[in-house]
Amino acid sequence: MNDSVATAPTRLDGYAELRDYAAIGDGRCVALIARDGAVDWLSWPDLDSSTLFAAVLDQARGGSFLLRPDVPHTVARRYLPGTNVLETTFTTAGGTVRVTDALTLPDTASLAPGRELVRRIEGLSGSVPMSWSVQPRFGYGARIPIVARRAGVPVAVCGAEAVAVCAWDAGHPQCTADSVTARFRAESGTRALIALPYAYQEPLVLPTRAECEARLDHTTATWRQWSDDRTCTGPWRDAVLRSALALKLLVFAPSGAVAAAATCSLPEELGGERNWDYRFSWIRDSAFTLDAFLKLGCAPEATSYLWWLMHASQLTHPHLNVLYRLNGGTRAPEQALPLSGYRGSTPVRVGNAAAGQVQLDTYGELLQTAWLYTTAGHRLDADIARRLAETADFVCTIWQQPDAGIWEVRSSPEHFTQSKMMCWIALDRAVDLARRQLIPDRHSARWQRERQAIAEFVETRCFSERLNSYMRSAGSDDLDASLLLGLLHGYRPQDDGRLRGTVSAVQETLREGPYVSRYLGSDGVPGREGAFLACSFWLAEALAGCGRIDEAVSLMDQLVALGNGVGLYSEEIDPTTGAFLGNMPQGLSHLALISAACAIGEATR
Numbered sequence: 001m002n003d004s005v006a007t008a009p010t011r012l013d014g015y016a017e018l019r020d021y022a023a024i025g026d027g028r029c030v031a032l033i034a035r036d037g038a039v040d041w042l043s044w045p046d047l048d049s050s051t052l053f054a055a056v057l058d059q060a061r062g063g064s065f066l067l068r069p070d071v072p073h074t075v076a077r078r079y080l081p082g083t084n085v086l087e088t089t090f091t092t093a094g095g096t097v098r099v100t101d102a103l104t105l106p107d108t109a110s111l112a113p114g115r116e117l118v119r120r121i122e123g124l125s126g127s128v129p130m131s132w133s134v135q136p137r138f139g140y141g142a143r144i145p146i147v148a149r150r151a152g153v154p155v156a157v158c159g160a161e162a163v164a165v166c167a168w169d170a171g172h173p174q175c176t177a178d179s180v181t182a183r184f185r186a187e188s189g190t191r192a193l194i195a196l197p198y199a200y201q202e203p204l205v206l207p208t209r210a211e212c213e214a215r216l217d218h219t220t221a222t223w224r225q226w227s228d229d230r231t232c233t234g235p236w237r238d239a240v241l242r243s244a245l246a247l248k249l250l251v252f253a254p255s256g257a258v259a260a261a262a263t264c265s266l267p268e269e270l271g272g273e274r275n276w277d278y279r280f281s282w283i284r285d286s287a288f289t290l291d292a293f294l295k296l297g298c299a300p301e302a303t304s305y306l307w308w309l310m311h312a313s314q315l316t317h318p319h320l321n322v323l324y325r326l327n328g329g330t331r332a333p334e335q336a337l338p339l340s341g342y343r344g345s346t347p348v349r350v351g352n353a354a355a356g357q358v359q360l361d362t363y364g365e366l367l368q369t370a371w372l373y374t375t376a377g378h379r380l381d382a383d384i385a386r387r388l389a390e391t392a393d394f395v396c397t398i399w400q401q402p403d404a405g406i407w408e409v410r411s412s413p414e415h416f417t418q419s420k421m422m423c424w425i426a427l428d429r430a431v432d433l434a435r436r437q438l439i440p441d442r443h444s445a446r447w448q449r450e451r452q453a454i455a456e457f458v459e460t461r462c463f464s465e466r467l468n469s470y471m472r473s474a475g476s477d478d479l480d481a482s483l484l485l486g487l488l489h490g491y492r493p494q495d496d497g498r499l500r501g502t503v504s505a506v507q508e509t510l511r512e513g514p515y516v517s518r519y520l521g522s523d524g525v526p527g528r529e530g531a532f533l534a535c536s537f538w539l540a541e542a543l544a545g546c547g548r549i550d551e552a553v554s555l556m557d558q559l560v561a562l563g564n565g566v567g568l569y570s571e572e573i574d575p576t577t578g579a580f581l582g583n584m585p586q587g588l589s590h591l592a593l594i595s596a597a598c599a600i601g602e603a604t605r
Helices: 209-228 237-250 283-295 299-314 361-375 382-398 417-435 444-461 481-488 497-510 533-545 549-560 587-604
Strands: 022-025 030-033 039-043 051-053 064-069 074-079 086-092 095-103 115-135 146-150 153-158 161-164 166-168 180-187 191-200 335-337 348-350
Touching: 022 095, 022 237, 030 095, 064 086, 086 115, 095 209, 115 209, 166 209, 191 209, 209 237, 237 283, 237 587, 283 299, 283 361, 283 587, 299 361, 299 382, 361 382, 361 417, 382 417, 382 444, 417 444, 417 481, 481 497, 481 533, 497 533, 533 549, 533 587, 549 587
Parallel strands: none
Antiparallel strands: 022 030, 030 039, 039 051, 039 064, 064 115, 074 086, 086 095, 095 115, 115 180, 115 191, 146 153, 153 161, 161 191, 166 191, 335 348
């Protein structure tokens, strides 16, 4: 699929394909827009807040913002080059219309609303009848607002939240009890504008048209400047830059945290119950995140992220939670919402019970992140250095425990091999940081002893001579794609025979075409899931690490082609249909793309 080729938008049972969504954002929140012009997801005021629009989870109750021609049409879309501003072109028999969508970035020239969605509609040719409808539903569809006019402008109010519907040359808005609608004709050479300014526990600002237009242009220019400063090269430069922009959408600017994804409860299996809330920051993703920021020349984002990571984990030190809220908090109680779910996929969950699990690999991720940061020439302050040394001490006391593993299985804890490997990484990086006098070294001898003990455990209990591969867990006969991280994070040298054997075993057992499954065994949750995209990119990177460059390049080319028409990825793909599955845009998929592209590029030079 290529969104530069105009095709008619489609829906099934009222739902757009997940592959059909593009994302826009402002560093605080993210909206999903379908190819037919509907904003079906928007959480305000923040990325992890409840929603104003959640039709992607319930067409009847979720709320949405529809904007489209009233006659048959085709659609072509793109992001304006170097931006997270979306451009949609509708073509009809009578003319062509262009819609430009953005969540605007604040400027300094005017009193700006707390948040603002702006949609600019331009008639390019002919005359096109257009219609639009704003159906705000606060609190994940649970709270229907009261709609009334203020100074002639429709305003929807619900408790401490308010959103105005400002329209210029876009028809005469009609207010019903719970929505605002209008029709107009987009004539050639004309321009209309619809803006939704939002307020939470503060006065609602009603902007002028000129202010909205200026902020939209300012937003486009700001994104382009950010992209111009990135250091992307190589054959997959465009995909890397789009992934960087997608990753930037997931950065919560006030704290520097990076959300795993922008949405909750988009299903890993259609009709199934594998529906999770990913609007938290996972320690699991930290090393890839920092590595990507450094490779892309995003030093401020790297520093902010490390600061957030250490600040958030201070609350639980030396214990690490699996995930943290974007503000650094730890509460993430899981609950089901009374929504029908994407195409009947229930329960619709918010919160994530994985927060209460034990996940030992996180300690390796934290030490690896700090190690990467210092390797790039940055310094650690004394408090962070002390806490990292104490974290290494803690690893010495807990590495022998079973855990839920990187995939946070809901079956019984096991001695997952990847968890042990990352505990080894934690102590290995601590030893190196101490050797360079970047953290206190008084327990370095103990770290080295326990590092050796972990290696003996992994080499004697987690390796299959028959398969010439590490296995999913101690004593298991199953494989797991997370074992590839042993090679990518440096558990052993890249020319190590056991790691090379593991790469081959994963490829032979878990790969189908470009798709790689996480594992084939049980995980305590009913149903199945699609292929996990990050694992496919990890395999491409691991093949390059083993010197199998041609295979790595071939797989990478196939994976880059799997992005949707605007270059975004979800968490998983159905290998049979190519349908996107899981939350989106998914940070780990885009992080893995960036890492693989950079690694393969280095290997080919």
